[in-house]
Amino acid sequence: MTKVIIFDFDGTLADTIDILLSITNRLSAEFGFKSATKEELAQLSNLTSWELLKYSGISIFKFPLLIRKLKAELRSEIPTIELFPGIKEVLLELKKLGFQLGIITSNSRENVLASLENKGLQDTFTFIYSGSTFGKHKVINKWLKKEHINAEEVVYVGDEIRDIDAARKTGIKVVAVGWGFNSQEALAAHSPDFLITRPQELIEVMSNLG
Known part of the structure; x- marks a missing residue:
């Protein structure tokens, strides 16, 4: 049972998908990976997390820091979620x-x-x-x-x-x-x-x- x-x-x-996309795109230049448009999300939605990571071009070594910064910036968006x-x-x-x-x-x-x-x-x-x-x-x-x-x-x-x-x-x-x-x-x-x-x-x- x-x-x-x-x-x-x-x-x-x-x-939170649109909010996360917006924050991620803002951080793309700092972390050196591709930004994505909302239209591209339809294509990206068919990828696994590892495929998405490879597609974006972000370094696996920078990824943990990106996630920490993403969570921190998301905090200010709580009222809009x-x-x-x-x-x-x-x-x-x-x-x-x-x-x-x-x-x-x-x-x-x-x-x-x-x-x-x-x-x-x-x-x-x-x-x-x-x-x-x-x-x-x-x-x-x-x-x-x-x-x-x-x-x-x-x-x-x-x-x-x-x-x-x-x-x-x-x-x-x-x-x-x-x-x-x-x-x-x-x-x-x-x-x-x-x-x-x-x-x-x-x-x-x-x-x-x-």
Whole structure:
């Protein structure tokens, strides 16, 4: 029986794609990589994180510093961040149904918590953990061990191919959402357990699993 739902934040709960694109483009000259237009995102949405890194031309050695600066600049944008339509209602309904909700994200915990407080959702989640861009599975494994929870009791919800990969590495089921960064076609090609296109569908999926 599924008891815990872990969410990614950016692109899954929060519509931060345009904001992140704007900040990333501002930092492109400083870090020496290609900027991207909004129109190019459709093409980029079919790439994995490693393919995206290679496409951009950024040095792997500069990448950690870029991510830290990105998170820092995102902090000032918190008041403008909106949740995807229907997300808040779905979260409250899942909580009401008895699921424990958490967030494991590559964004900073401070950014996520500030955004949730801005939306009145700070008490909806039992835990919020931050991990590296490519190390989300390590955070999940650490949490599973700490809380003595079986992987069979957990579902991860995310919008990127790397979310599917992280879930696979930890043995938990994954729900891919089609409204975030990676395209539905790209997500489907990596065979998530479920692929949904509307937030409300998550209640149906979880009711069947629960």
